[in-house]
Amino acid sequence: GEDVEQSLFLSVREGDSSVINCTYTDSSSTYLYWYKQEPGAGLQLLTYIFSNMDMKQDQRLTVLLNKKDKHLSLRIADTQTGDSAIYFCARGAGTASKLTFGTGTRLQVTL
Amino acid sequence: NAGVTQTPKFRVLKTGQSMTLLCAQDMNHEYMYWYRQDPGMGLRLIHYSVGEGTTAKGEVPDGYNVSRLKKQNFLLGLESAAPSQTSVYFCASSYGGSDEQYFGPGTRLTVT
Numbered sequence: 001g002e003d004v005e006q007s008l009f010l011s012v013r014e015g016d017s018s019v020i021n022c023t024y025t026d027s028s029s030t031y032l033y034w035y036k037q038e039p040g041a042g043l044q045l046l047t048y049i050f051s052n053m054d055m056k057q058d059q060r061l062t063v064l065l066n067k068k069d070k071h072l073s074l075r076i077a078d079t080q081t082g083d084s085a086i087y088f089c090a091r092g093a094g095t096a097s098k099l100t101f102g103t104g105t106r107l108q109v110t111l
Numbered sequence: 112n113a114g115v116t117q118t119p120k121f122r123v124l125k126t127g128q129s130m131t132l133l134c135a136q137d138m139n140h141e142y143m144y145w146y147r148q149d150p151g152m153g154l155r156l157i158h159y160s161v162g163e164g165t166t167a168k169g170e171v172p173d174g175y176n177v178s179r180l181k182k183q184n185f186l187l188g189l190e191s192a193a194p195s196q197t198s199v200y201f202c203a204s205s206y207g208g209s210d211e212q213y214f215g216p217g218t219r220l221t222v223t
Binding site for chain 2: 004008035040041042043044045048088090098099100101102103104
């Protein structure tokens, strides 16, 4: 199966919180990343977390890492229409310099 | 500071034709990468480079070649294009192997 898995689609109402989930299989992951891709654009790093951390908060974004279950989530508080995009989870193995990406979750924000 | 740029933005090729995609970065990054993005799939690494004059294979290298003659440029070549190479190609760069990767805007390639 896929090394990094995500659900394909999520729809939320403006102002609600969004939670995008990701699971991975390789426990050697050192860094875990969330990237955002807007239509017609490249990927932009949103945030990342080291594998020895459980949580990281950055303004409206909260990343939670459950190492035991190999589960990563991205919570976006007060979701706005500008948050509509595809969100990719990725894992890195440190010095290997290579990222393994999930399939991406398309977030649709409705009014 | 332009960041990472890619040329061309769009291209249509016929099966068997060849082309080169150019990636340029002005951030003095050591590492550069080429990915392809296909519908319903994450980005897959084609080739990467850890410094000027070096290249290495990624997850899906077959049918592609790369060169890194200058630190700021990373070229991706298709010698004989196939319809299976229809994809969106992204270049990225990073200062070190563990650092944030900065992505270009992508090149949409269609092979008929």
